[in-house]
Amino acid sequence: MQARRVGGLRLPTRSPLLRIIARSVLVAVSVTWVSFSLMRLTPGDPAILLLGDQATDELIARMREQLGLNGTYLEQLGRYLSQLAQGDMGKSVVFGVPVTTLIAQAVPVTLQLMLVSITMTVILAVPIAVYVSLNPKGRGASAFLVLASLFVSTPAFFTGLLALLIAAVWLKIAPVAGIVGNLPEAITYLWLPSLVIALALVPILARVLIASITDTLREEFVEVAIVRGVRGWTFAWRYLIRPSIAPTLSLLSYIVGTLFASAVVVELVFNLPGTGTLLVGAVSGRDYPLVQGIVLFSGVFVVVIGAFADIVTVRIDPRVGR
Amino acid sequence: MTAVASAMSLPRSMARRFRLLPGSARAGVIIITAIVALGLLVPILSPYDLYEQVGKANAAPTFEHPFGLDSLGRDILTRSFGAVRIDIVVAIVGVMIPLLIGTVVGGLAGTTDLRIVRGGVGLLVDGINAFPFLILALGVIAVIGTGAQAMIIAIAFTSWARYAKLARTRAAVLRDLDFVSALRLLGYSRARITVRHILPNCFSETVAYGVSDFTLVILTVAALSFLGAGVRPPEPEWGSMMADGRIYLQSAPWILVGPGIVLTITAFGVSLIGEALKDRSRG
Amino acid sequence: MAGNLIEVTDLHVTYRTASTDVLAVRGLNLTVGAGQSTGIVGESGSGKSTVAKALVGLVPPTSGSIRIDGDLVAGERAKGYHRGSRWKVQMIFQDPYGSLDPRQQPLDAVLEAIQHWRKLSKAQARTEALDLLKSVGITERQATSGLRALSGGQRQRISIARALAPSPQVLVADEPTSSLDQSAQAAILNLLRRIQAERGLSVIFISHDLGLVRYLTEDVIVMKDGFVVEQGPTDQVLHHPTQEYTQRLIASALA
Ligand SMILES: Nc1ncnc2c1ncn2[C@@H]1O[C@H](COP(=O)(O)OP(=O)(O)OP(=O)(O)O)[C@@H](O)[C@H]1O
Ligand SMILES: [Mg+2]
Numbered sequence: 001m002q003a004r005r006v007g008g009l010r011l012p013t014r015s016p017l018l019r020i021i022a023r024s025v026l027v028a029v030s031v032t033w034v035s036f037s038l039m040r041l042t043p044g045d046p047a048i049l050l051l052g053d054q055a056t057d058e059l060i061a062r063m064r065e066q067l068g069l070n071g072t073y074l075e076q077l078g079r080y081l082s083q084l085a086q087g088d089m090g091k092s093v094v095f096g097v098p099v100t101t102l103i104a105q106a107v108p109v110t111l112q113l114m115l116v117s118i119t120m121t122v123i124l125a126v127p128i129a130v131y132v133s134l135n136p137k138g139r140g141a142s143a144f145l146v147l148a149s150l151f152v153s154t155p156a157f158f159t160g161l162l163a164l165l166i167a168a169v170w171l172k173i174a175p176v177a178g179i180v181g182n183l184p185e186a187i188t189y190l191w192l193p194s195l196v197i198a199l200a201l202v203p204i205l206a207r208v209l210i211a212s213i214t215d216t217l218r219e220e221f222v223e224v225a226i227v228r229g230v231r232g233w234t235f236a237w238r239y240l241i242r243p244s245i246a247p248t249l250s251l252l253s254y255i256v257g258t259l260f261a262s263a264v265v266v267e268l269v270f271n272l273p274g275t276g277t278l279l280v281g282a283v284s285g286r287d288y289p290l291v292q293g294i295v296l297f298s299g300v301f302v303v304v305i306g307a308f309a310d311i312v313t314v315r316i317d318p319r320v321g322r
Numbered sequence: 323m324t325a326v327a328s329a330m331s332l333p334r335s336m337a338r339r340f341r342l343l344p345g346s347a348r349a350g351v352i353i354i355t356a357i358v359a360l361g362l363l364v365p366i367l368s369p370y371d372l373y374e375q376v377g378k379a380n381a382a383p384t385f386e387h388p389f390g391l392d393s394l395g396r397d398i399l400t401r402s403f404g405a406v407r408i409d410i411v412v413a414i415v416g417v418m419i420p421l422l423i424g425t426v427v428g429g430l431a432g433t434t435d436l437r438i439v440r441g442g443v444g445l446l447v448d449g450i451n452a453f454p455f456l457i458l459a460l461g462v463i464a465v466i467g468t469g470a471q472a473m474i475i476a477i478a479f480t481s482w483a484r485y486a487k488l489a490r491t492r493a494a495v496l497r498d499l500d501f502v503s504a505l506r507l508l509g510y511s512r513a514r515i516t517v518r519h520i521l522p523n524c525f526s527e528t529v530a531y532g533v534s535d536f537t538l539v540i541l542t543v544a545a546l547s548f549l550g551a552g553v554r555p556p557e558p559e560w561g562s563m564m565a566d567g568r569i570y571l572q573s574a575p576w577i578l579v580g581p582g583i584v585l586t587i588t589a590f591g592v593s594l595i596g597e598a599l600k601d602r603s604r605g
Numbered sequence: 606m607a608g609n610l611i612e613v614t615d616l617h618v619t620y621r622t623a624s625t626d627v628l629a630v631r632g633l634n635l636t637v638g639a640g641q642s643t644g645i646v647g648e649s650g651s652g653k654s655t656v657a658k659a660l661v662g663l664v665p666p667t668s669g670s671i672r673i674d675g676d677l678v679a680g681e682r683a684k685g686y687h688r689g690s691r692w693k694v695q696m697i698f699q700d701p702y703g704s705l706d707p708r709q710q711p712l713d714a715v716l717e718a719i720q721h722w723r724k725l726s727k728a729q730a731r732t733e734a735l736d737l738l739k740s741v742g743i744t745e746r747q748a749t750s751g752l753r754a755l756s757g758g759q760r761q762r763i764s765i766a767r768a769l770a771p772s773p774q775v776l777v778a779d780e781p782t783s784s785l786d787q788s789a790q791a792a793i794l795n796l797l798r799r800i801q802a803e804r805g806l807s808v809i810f811i812s813h814d815l816g817l818v819r820y821l822t823e824d825v826i827v828m829k830d831g832f833v834v835e836q837g838p839t840d841q842v843l844h845h846p847t848q849e850y851t852q853r854l855i856a857s858a859l860a
Contacts, residue, residue, distance in 0.1 A: 030449025034458075041465050041479075145346070149597065153589035155541045157548050157561075158582040161568055165575050253452075261456035265545055269568070279457065280549050283464040295461040299453040306452070500698035501706050503663050504764065508718050508771065509691040518717075519706045526708060 016314045024307035031299035036080050038295060039067065039288050046288055050093065066091065067288055089296070090289035094282070099293035102278060107297075110274035112183050113267070114259050116194035121201040121255075128202065129209035130240055133217065148203030156262045160196045160269035167192055177271035193270040197262045201255060208251055212244040249313045253306030260298050343598060350594030357588050361406025370397035372404045373556050380574040389580030393566055394556075398580040401558040405581060406588070408559055412470050413540045416477040421532045423478065424485025429524040431486070432493025433516050444490065450483035456542060463551045473552045477539060488531055489524040496520050534596030540589050560585040609672075610774055610807055611637040611660070614680075616669035618655050629655040631831040633669075637824075639774065642801060642808040644818030644839060646854060647828035653811045654699075656828075657779045660809065661696045662686045674774065692722055692771035699780040701760035705752060711738065711763045712748040718770035734770075741766045741796060758789030765796065769804075776800075777809040782817070794820055816858045819843055827851050 039046060047063040048055070055063075064070050068079055068090060083090070089099035132141045167174040179189040216222060222239050264276030271277075275294055282290040340351060370376045375395035376387075383390040389398035431443035450458070462476035496502065497520065505515050546552035547561030548568075555562055560581040567578025618630040629652045637643050645653045658664040660671060662678060662685060670680025676690045677683045686694075698704045705714060715734040719725065725733065738748045741762040747755065748763075755763070761781055768776060778797060782790040798821055801808050810821045818825055818839060825842050827835040827850070834848050846852045 026445060027448045027452055030445045031452050034446075034449050034453070035461075038461050039465055041462065043466070046465070149346075149593050150586075150590055153537055153541070153593045154586045155544055155548075155561075155582075155589070157545060157564065157568075158578070158586060161564070161571060161578055162582075165571055169572050257452075257454040261454040264456055264460070265548065268549065279460060280551075283460050283549075283551055286464060288464065291461050291464040295453065295457055298457045299449070302452045302454065499703040500700060501704050503658075504696065504698065504704055504767065505706075506663070507661055507691070507695055508721060508767070509686075509688065510721065519709070522708050523706070 017311060020307055020310045020314065024303050024310075028300055028303045031303060032081070032084070032296060033077075035292055035296035035299065036077060038292055039069070040073075045069075046286075050286055050288075063093075066093070089293040092282075092287050092290045094285045094287045094290070099290050102290060103275065103293055103297055106273060106275045106278045108182065109179060109272050110260075110263050110267070110276065112186060113190055113193060113197070113263055113272060113274060114256070115183070116187065116190045117197040117201065117259060117263075118255070120191075120194050120198040121205055124198060125202045125205040125209060126241070129206045129213060129244075130236070132206070133210045133213040133240075136214065144206070148207065151199050152203050154200070155265075156196055156200055157265040157269055159199055160193065160266050163192055163196050164269065179272050189270075189272075193266045193272065196266055196269075197259060200262060201258065204255065204258070205248065205251070208247050209244050212247045213240050216240070216243040246313050246316060249309040252309040253302050256305045257302050260302070344601075346594045347598030350591045350596075350598070353587060353591030354595070357406055357584070357591065358410065360403045361410065364400060364403035365407075368397065368400040368403075370400045372396070372401055372558055380570055380577070382574070383576055390574065390576035392563065392577050393570060393574070398563070398577060401563060402560070402580045402584045404558040405560050405563065405584070408470065408553060408557060409540065409543055409585070409588070412474060412543050412553070413536060416474050416481070416539045416543065417532050417536050419474065420478040420481035421485050421528055421535075424482035424487075425489040425524050425528045426521065427482065428486030428489030428491075429493045429521045430516065432490040432524075433497050433520055443486070447483040447486045447490070450480065451487060453480070455480055455538070456545060459542060459546060460549070460551055463546065468551050468554060470553050470557075473543060473546055476546070477542060481535070481539070484535070485528045485531070488528050492524045492527045493520055496523055530599050534593070534600050537589050537593040537596055540585070540592060544585055608638065609636045610639045610641075610674055611635060611809075612670075612672040613660070614670050616656070616659060616671065617667045618652070618659055618664060619667045620655075628831050630659065630666075633826070633828075633833050635826065637775075637807050637809070640801075640805040640807060641824070642810060642822040644815075644822035644825040645809065645811045645828060646813060646815050646818055646825060648813060648854070650830075651828040652831040653813075653828055654779050655831075657696065657777045657809065657811055660775075661694050661777055663696075693773055694775045694777065695768035695771065695773040696777040696779065697761070697764050697768055697781045699783055701757040701764065701784065704764045705760055705767075707752055710749055710751065711743060711755075711766075712745075714763065715748075715766050715770055718767050722771040734766075737766045737769060738763070741769075741800075742792075756789070757785050758793060761785065761789075761793055762796065765793075765800070769800065772804075773806070775807045775809065777811070779811045780813070783812070783814075790817075797821060813854070814858050815843060815855050827854065 042049065045060075045064075046067055047060045047069060051059055051063055061070070068076055068083075070076075071079070087100060089103075091097065092099055092102055095102060128144065132144050135141060164174075164176070168176045174192040175189055179186055183190070216239055225235065225239060263274060264279060266272075267274045267276035268280055275297070279291065279294045281287075282294065340348065343351065365372055370387075373396070376397050377391050377395050379391065379393050379395045381387065381391040381395070387397050387399065389402060392398055392401070427443060428447070431440050434440055458480045459473075459476040462479050463472055466472050466475060502515060502519070505519060510518075543552060544559070544561035544564075547559045548565045550562075550565065553559040553562055555566075563581040564578040564585075567575070567581070570577055613633060613635040616630055616633040616635075617628075620627040620629055631652075633656060635643065645656060647653050655664060659666050659679065666679050668680075670683065671678050673690055673693055678686050678690060705711070709717075712731075712734055715737055716730055719730050719734055719737075723730075735745055735748065739745075743759065743762055743766065747759065752760070765776075765781075776797075781797070782793050785793065794817060797808060797810070800806055801821065808821055810818055812818050815825070822839050824837065825839040826833055827842065827848070829850050835842055835846065835851050842851065843855060846855060
């Protein structure tokens with residue numbers, strides 16, 4: 001369904017797979033253009049902003065060149081795209097090294113944080129959703145509704161700092177901050193920040209799961225199955241979990257976007273050297289090329305995840321793509 | 323109806339609407355009313371100044387200072403409620419501007435026959451919506467600078483596309499309905515039909531979404547300030563007060579707890595209302 | 606034949622879609638005098654709505670011409686409807702739920718149409734709008750409340766009032782009752798007949814039910830796959846159908 005149109009354009013192909021890919025490529029182009037335009041939003045000259053108005057003309061000209069701001073708009077765009085095509089996102093103004101190098105160092109931390117968070121989210125959300133949909137009138141269900149609203153309204157940096165205070169400072173069951181090594185050892189450092197992110201995501205995922213399970217339970221064939229004595233895991237898989245996969249996948253790019261954004265504050269709170277920490281530093285240091293690179297990376301990442309989710313959805317249920 | 327009579331009926335119709343709301347939304351309205359009232363009253367009634375030192379830095383909560391004192395010895399309770407004004411104003415403006423821009427742009431794009439405009443706006447909208455909200459907003463702030471105004475611009479730049487997407491879909495459905503044909507037969511111009519009939523219908527959709535978006539915007543405003551990219555000190559603002567608390571997390575955790583709780587309660591109240599309105603516009 | 610209100614000659618309408626061309630109307634001739642009414646019947650997809658849309662100017666004909674009151678509104682070298690002719694032809698649609706702006710009060714919808722066509726003071730226009738709504742059976746209270754509470758039949762009455770606001774000469778009604786229940790259907794038909802008589806209005810009444818058509822019209826056109834298969838005085842077509850297709854339509858209307 002979503003794959004058929006990009007904006008108002010109808011894609012001239014019937015293959016759902018090709019359509020998803022074509023759409024994602026077009027959106028990625030749009031994402032790239034937005035990131036490119038970002039630096040041109042300034043009312044003033046970024047080079048002067050960086051160097052101060054005492055700087056010599058020569059210095060300013062050199063900085064403009066480094067930022068890719070010399071030449072006409074089209075020349076700048078063309079240069080930006082051709083450098084991107086060669087995997088070149090420019091050089092960080094602050095660190096003096098290629099932006100891609102900095103991002104490549106930071107991404108593994110963020111990805112591992114996201115991976116643990118999403119795993120925790122699923123582990124927590126599925127049982128909650130199953131319980132609430134099987135007992136929709138019970139106390140658990142109304143408690144869920146209130147708690148869900150509450151957790152969605154609690155900023156991740158507040159939960160994060162409280163978690164740090166309780167678990168790391170008072171109970172000493174988690175390291176105060178930072179990370180050493182990679183998964184699986186790094187789990188000692190990642191479980192607390194991931195839990196913080198998961199707390200905000202569980203309500204979102206659980207709500208979708210509850211809606212889809214409730215819908216499925218209303219269907220007649222489920223009653224028939226119960227009467228026929230289908231029970232246990234077969235029942236759970238066939239009637240609770242499998243029908244919920246498609247609606248969950250359609251939410252995946254939204255979840256990943258939210259995850260990426262919460263990672264920014266949570267990384268800062270827990271001192272994790274990921275893309276979020278890198279971005280916050282780049283923003284306060286006015287490191288334009290680095291900011292631009294991270295922004296672009298986050299957008300393209302979400303588009304790719306979205307395309308992946310669409311493809312899996314079509315594979316599971318070919319009707320969706322039509 | 324005279325002006326007096328209609329002015330008299332206003333509170334009455336509001337009371338009626340309030341009673342018709344579901345329980346959770348009523349709780350939300352009460353919470354928000356209380357927060358706004360406290361936000362207006364506390365800075366006036368409090369014996370302590372918003373900006374002046376009134377005691378020892380980082381002093382723990384006492385009877386005189388229930389939320390404690392911050393690193394500059396200011397009363398945290400007074401400042402936590404003093405922050406209501408700036409946070410809520412920035413959030414309201416931060417919802418209204420993109421709502422307005424997004425609905426008009428999306429509504430027009432959904433109505434036009436120009437394929438290129440429809441496709442171009444659609445692509446731009448999908449592109450902007452792909453970015454994680456906070457990250458694109460940070461990117462804009464990196465370029466235009468910090469402060470309340472910059473934050474509103476950054477939020478608007480990022481948010482309008484979500485409203486535009488909703489409005490565009492709605493407008494595309496509306497333009498095929500028979501009433502649009504009926505209005506054309508009455509000789510109304512395209513401009514009139516779009517402005518007086520299609521856009522208002524788009525607005526009823528986006529406004530309902532705007533209320534639930536309010537929670538996200540309040541949290542984003544605080545998050546940006548927490549990251550040092552929003553409202554600048556010494557202005558009382560929840561996020562920047564909590565950034566201060568982060569530094570003294572071990573020695574003076576109360577610095578962040580006070581503003582954190584007021585912020586969470588506010589966002590919670592708004593989300594209760596937003597959920598109810600979203601459910602209603604759905605069903 | 607001067608003095609005919611509607612003159613349609615050899616009307617063809619083709620829809621071009623990405624995959625195929627749909628020949629929705631393939632040659633239709635029609636003359637209607639002032640105050641006379643014509644029915645169009647046919648099975649689903651036979652092209653009735655397309656004729657209606659072509660008549661009011663919502664769909665351009667591929668060939669053929671349409672004259673309203675002597676004005677060439679569609680066809681070669683036609684300029685289409687303009688301010689001098691636009692008010693003369695109005696239409697009622699099938700779906701009462703899609704025919705009204707969901708956000709507009711009924712009174713405002715009619716008021717807007719009246720003020721668009723006549724310079725009246727606000728109070729005067731309001732009185733006229735309320736009178737018009739009353740004449741179709743809508744009370745002031747219904748007219749000043751939201752649409753949500755109104756039934757399909759009530760909505761259809763409001764659509765009729767709005768269409769009557771510019772005092773048209775022709776009212777095209779495309780299955781105006783097919784989504785209403787029996788009693789609402791009868792009430793709307795009676796309303797149309799009364800308006801027709803009171804205002805000397807020509808009604809082009811479209812239906813797949815020949816029985817309803819007889820109630821309102823003197824002449825009838827029977828359509829199938831875009832072709833006109835039978836045309837003539839309603840009573841004659843009804844009592845002495847020459848085509849088997851028409852007989853089937855009559856039979857299904859009686860059933
Ligand atoms: N906008 C359009 N684009 C392409 N084809 C169309 C369009 N509108 C109608 N058609 C086709 O034209 C033919 C005639 O349609 P029309 O709506 O005039 O039939 P109808 O007699 O009014 O049918 P019904 O009784 O179902 O309303 C049908 O085959 C229909 O599928
Ligand atoms: Mg039809």
